[in-house]
Amino acid sequence: MCDVEFPMPHVIVKLYAGRSEEQKQRVADAVQKAVMSTLDFADAAVSVAIEEFAPERWAEDVYKPDILESADRLYKKPGYNPFAARK
Numbered sequence: 144m145c146d147v148e149f150p151m152p153h154v155i156v157k158l159y160a161g162r163s164e165e166q167k168q169r170v171a172d173a174v175q176k177a178v179m180s181t182l183d184f185a186d187a188a189v190s191v192a193i194e195e196f197a198p199e200r201w202a203e204d205v206y207k208p209d210i211l212e213s214a215d216r217l218y219k220k221p222g223y224n225p226f227a228a229r230k
């Protein structure tokens with residue numbers, strides 16, 4: 144296991160608002176387990192946050208800054224583009 148003085152990594156999951164607390168907890172647990180097993184971190188080192196967005200805000204608040212403008216950082220690209228439909 145990775146032995147670090149300061150816990151890390153921190154993962155942020157962004158999604159449409161409206162999921163139940165149980166669903167959000169399950170996805171946070173699954174992400175934490177994936178990070179722990181893949182990157183060899185202890186349970187206490189990994190944190191997961193959920194950020195919810197109204198569907199009508201998704202394109203401007205998430206897709207544009209986090210996907211379009213940060214494509215060089217994406218390891219999994221989406222198969223949709225909300226701006227392409229608007230043309």
